[in-house]
Amino acid sequence: MWHNPEDVGPQYLEDLATGYWFSEVLFTAIELDVFTLLESEGMTTTEIAGVLDMPTSGLGRFLQALCAIGLVVNDGERYYNTKLASDYIVLGKSNYQGDSILWRKGLKSEWQNLTECLRAGGRVNFPVENEGPEQFARRIRKYIDAMDNIARTKVAEILPFFEGLELNGKILDIGTGSGAIASGFLERFPSLSATVVDIQEVLNYTRELMNKKGFGQRVSYVPANILEPWPVAKGGFDLVILSNIIHAYSEEEIPLILDRAANCLKSGGFLIIHDFFPEHFTAKAALLDLNMFINTYNGRIFSGIWVREQLAMSKLYTTELIPLATDTALIFAAKDETLLANLRLDERIRLIARIKGMGFERVLPIDKETIHVADWTDLRCQYGCDRYGQGHCPPNSPTPEKTRNVLRDFSHALLIEGEPPGKMFQSRVLAAEREAFLVGFHKAFAYWAGPCVLCNPCALGVNDGTCRNTRDARPSMEGAGIDVYETVKRAGLDLKILRNKGEFVRYFALLLLE
Numbered sequence: 001m002w003h004n005p006e007d008v009g010p011q012y013l014e015d016l017a018t019g020y021w022f023s024e025v026l027f028t029a030i031e032l033d034v035f036t037l038l039e040s041e042g043m044t045t046t047e048i049a050g051v052l053d054m055p056t057s058g059l060g061r062f063l064q065a066l067c068a069i070g071l072v073v074n075d076g077e078r079y080y081n082t083k084l085a086s087d088y089i090v091l092g093k094s095n096y097q098g099d100s101i102l103w104r105k106g107l108k109s110e111w112q113n114l115t116e117c118l119r120a121g122g123r124v125n126f127p128v129e130n131e132g133p134e135q136f137a138r139r140i141r142k143y144i145d146a147m148d149n150i151a152r153t154k155v156a157e158i159l160p161f162f163e164g165l166e167l168n169g170k171i172l173d174i175g176t177g178s179g180a181i182a183s184g185f186l187e188r189f190p191s192l193s194a195t196v197v198d199i200q201e202v203l204n205y206t207r208e209l210m211n212k213k214g215f216g217q218r219v220s221y222v223p224a225n226i227l228e229p230w231p232v233a234k235g236g237f238d239l240v241i242l243s244n245i246i247h248a249y250s251e252e253e254i255p256l257i258l259d260r261a262a263n264c265l266k267s268g269g270f271l272i273i274h275d276f277f278p279e280h281f282t283a284k285a286a287l288l289d290l291n292m293f294i295n296t297y298n299g300r301i302f303s304g305i306w307v308r309e310q311l312a313m314s315k316l317y318t319t320e321l322i323p324l325a326t327d328t329a330l331i332f333a334a335k336d337e338t339l340l341a342n343l344r345l346d347e348r349i350r351l352i353a354r355i356k357g358m359g360f361e362r363v364l365p366i367d368k369e370t371i372h373v374a375d376w377t378d379l380r381c382q383y384g385c386d387r388y389g390q391g392h393c394p395p396n397s398p399t400p401e402k403t404r405n406v407l408r409d410f411s412h413a414l415l416i417e418g419e420p421p422g423k424m425f426q427s428r429v430l431a432a433e434r435e436a437f438l439v440g441f442h443k444a445f446a447y448w449a450g451p452c453v454l455c456n457p458c459a460l461g462v463n464d465g466t467c468r469n470t471r472d473a474r475p476s477m478e479g480a481g482i483d484v485y486e487t488v489k490r491a492g493l494d495l496k497i498l499r500n501k502g503e504f505v506r507y508f509a510l511l512l513l514e
């Protein structure tokens with residue numbers, strides 16, 4: 001659920017309050033395995049009711065709800081899976097997500113203790129005492145299946161960063177779970193072998209899963225507590241993986257884990273950190289942090305900046321936080337800085353990550369065709385703004401014609417969203433432009449929002465009224481003929497007209513790149 005501060009009002013609160021209605025419909029459909037039933041040739045309500053042994057009365061309404069949330073479609077007679085349902089929630093499909101979804105359902109009762117946890121300052125429920133070994137093994141399997149659903153899709157997002165590299169040697173996967181991340185690498189790079197570390201009870205199941213995939217001889221299993229020294233070779237690994245481990249422990253424990261990971265790396269090896277980070281998906285990271293507060297002893301979310309600082313203390317060089325298309329992100333680290341340049345990291349993705357880290361709300365790559373230049377925008381400045389003629393406002397700013405010509409020299413741009421105060425926003429836009437220049441976009445040029453408010457007091461010469469800080473001043477988008485509303489709309493966002501004083505203001509800037 002995306003929070004647009006312009007839309008705050010009772011509807012957003014209602015949507016938050018009924019969020020669980022959506023989850024419950026999904027959980028129930030997975031438990032009833034509706035999607036597997038519908039997969040081959042769809043079914044009518046009566047046929048589904050027959051298989052599930054329930055009356056059609058409620059079922060028809062339930063199926064309508066599944067239609068409404070995009071999981072099934074109806075041709076007037078039969079219900080069929082949508083592509084989403086068919087790809088991800090039909091039992092037996094390689095990217096099946098049902099175990100993970102039902103694991104989320106299982107967490108619900110703990111979440112209902114949130115008030116109690118807040119009052120107690122921590123977790124209030126603890127793992128079942130006197131659990132027999134079979135019950136424990138069953139619980140572990142459910143947990144590992146859930147992690148496996150997610151990790152299989154994540155490794156498909158991680159592997160492309162290694163395109164063009166011929167990885168060989170040894171992987172070390174710490175807290176491997178199902179081993180899905182290591183498996184992705186074993187599948188893609190046939191000369192790799194893997195050492196996977198986890199608690200013994202998990203490894204019993206990991207072995208089963210690895211054997212099913214035919215990796216028998218290529219995997220070694222090391223049962224260990226990763227909070228204690230690791231019984232593996234120092235400096236012995238070409239790839240060390242820490243996937244969804246960082247959020248499980250405290251700020252005292254994580255530096256030790258990172259240091260051990262660094263010590264296990266060969267001089268030519270890579271370390272991959274895969275996790276949730278507030279700089280990437282802010283709301284999901286904050287909620288996962290709360291999930292760790294409720295369900296673990298001391299797990300929590302860390303910022304990418306903090307993790308990179310810890311890695312630097314372990315003498316590793318790192319990339320910036322690399323966002324995946326989904327809710328998690330990566331940090332790659334190595335002992336040798338030049339190695340990181342071999343990864344397939346799109347320069348633009350790296351730049352976006354750096355600029356986002358400066359405190360912007362959003363940094364969107366757009367084509368230059370998205371930028372709409374119009375001839376009317378400076379009329380709003382000339383008739384309707386008391387800054388007209390001052391500083392870099394029209395007519396002292398680039399004309400629409402000049403802007404159209406300038407755009408011919410660029411191929412793409414970043415649309416940058418931020419918040420007031422304007423001076424801070426404009427300083428950051430300037431810093432973003434400089435960053436782009438320094439990483440090699442030599443033509444980088446920024447247009448920001450509103451009249452220039454960078455200097456205090458304004459550096460306009462008293463006698464001639466011209467700016468004494470042309471080095472830092474930049475034109476505003478609208479002053480240079482860019483229709484901000486249309487451009488933002490074409491970029492897939494919406495920008496509301498402010499009707500009253502005090503309404504939330506969103507600033508947009510444009511960074512042209514070549």
Ligand SMILES: C[S@@+](CC[C@H](N)C(=O)[O-])C[C@H]1O[C@@H](n2cnc3c(N)ncnc32)[C@H](O)[C@@H]1O
Nearest residue numbers: 147151175176177198199224225226227243244
């Ligand atoms: C969230 S899962 C992540 C699994 C896997 N890396 C992935 O990305 O799917 C965390 C894993 O770390 C393991 N783990 C957590 N704490 C551990 C510890 N102290 N010693 C060994 N393994 C641990 C858990 O058993 C679990 O398999």
